[in-house]
Amino acid sequence: MANHKPALFLSSILMLSLVLAVSMAESRILGLTGSLKGKTPECDEVFGVGSGDNCFDITQTFNLTTKLFDSINPNLNCDALFVGQWLCVAGSA
The missing domain is CATH 1.20.5 (Single alpha-helices involved in coiled-coils or other helix-helix interfaces)
Structure with a gap:
């Protein structure tokens, strides 16, 4: 067999x-x-990081909550910002 x-x-x-x-x-x-996977964030306005900028100051300047700022800038490492980096400061997640 x-x-x-x-x-x-x-x-x-x-x-x-x-x-x-x-x-x-x-x-x-x-x-x-x-x-x-979740929705892809949509960015309506960007901001170029300058010397001395940090995430907290940027959220305060553009009147953003930390939750919204984090959701429209996924995978952002606020400890490693660099001059000229583009961040989303208006949009939806």
């Missing part, structure tokens, strides 16, 4: 690949990929 284990294993891998491909395609069609 022939050993069918390799063929069964290969067909299982192919079936799983097909299911994964179809589910990814459906999520793109239905627009679900963006909703899983």
Whole structure:
């Protein structure tokens, strides 16, 4: 009697690949990929960092809450600002 284990294993891998491909395609069609990650912030106005600027002073100058400032500037490291860096000072998250 022939050993069918390799063929069964290969067909299982192919079936799983097909299911994964179809589910990814459906999520793109239905627009679900963006909703899983959160919304992308939209920036309406930017500010160029100058010498001596820090995040606190910038939020005070533009009357921003820390929460809004952080949400429109994702991944910003306030301890490593540099002159000429562009920061979003108006927008929505």
